Amino acid sequence: MDVYTAIRERRSCRSFLSDPIPEEVIGKILDAAVWAPSPMNLQPWEFIVVTGAEAKEAIRQEADRCRIELLEKSGWKWLGKYSVDFLATAPVLIAIAGDPEKSGADKFLEGGGLCYQHACAAAIQNMLLCAQAEGLGSLWYTLYDSEKLRNILGIESGKAPLAIVCLGKPAGEFVQTPRKEPTQKAVFIR
């Protein structure tokens, strides 16, 4: 699939068919991830690939607990009716954990030390684009307590669990989300 097509047609998918994803497709998605750039090529990412029902259900429960907590803290009504069932129904979840020790020279900057997270985010974007090219739906999910997710997935205490990528064949149509024109978001210094 053409790179622009993948970028333009990718949408967040929250409804998945139960069809399993072949191992080689998971391998391809992980391969796309590791070719992201990172500070000093330190490759600060780790991937936890979850296909087991028990672990997925534990994640779903934590996400639902977190949803209610966030509803109370924010007062945002949409959180009241937001279902996180996709965390249990998606055939594959891939959690991404970043290593703060692998952030390159930016860790010596004031307010720095986050470039390892940026690299992990670039790896995630590669995964989403690769999933799109494979005809899969994907979701970049982030609403959980980090410590609780570490415990569920056995992630070391020093590592930051940035996101969970949900993957699977999409059920139904994608929702189109508009974008502001790039010119509304850009200034030029000539």
Add this chain to the structure above:
Amino acid sequence: MDVYTAIRERRSCRSFLSDPIPEEVIGKILDAAVWAPSPMNLQPWEFIVVTGAEAKEAIRQEADRCRIELLEKSGWKWLGKYSVDFLATAPVLIAIAGDPEKSGADKFLEGGGLCYQHACAAAIQNMLLCAQAEGLGSLWYTLYDSEKLRNILGIESGKAPLAIVCLGKPAGEFVQTPRKEPTQKAVFIR
């Protein structure tokens, strides 16, 4: 260009030809950026497109000052001979600034509030892949003082200048950088 090819062949480029980049190509790269996903589709990014020699030279000088500061702080010898001249010679620099107010529900999480940066990083990765498809070299550059870059580029004080993307036709060959096998970076919970 196929999405895998763009992901696999992208390399950090630090040597550029002076050939200008056509406006429509810059537009295409910005369009690729804004199709990244973001929390609640808040599109937390801004782009400052720099083609003027004076602004590029001011950025180069700040990056060189920062390089010496980081050399002193880190003791990392490679910083002593690292030239940041590409910031002046690349025909186009695009700085990306993120808005912490647009981070979605994660801002209510302990240690959260960084998802706007992840979205900006995804937008940057889209830009690099798009540049690759256009036959351009690119570099994701991050070593400068944020406040000083804000002053040079007129970025509001509340916004985080995440990176500068250098763009231009590459001069010479890319350096190949290896990756660890994805299997070395992944665990499976079945």
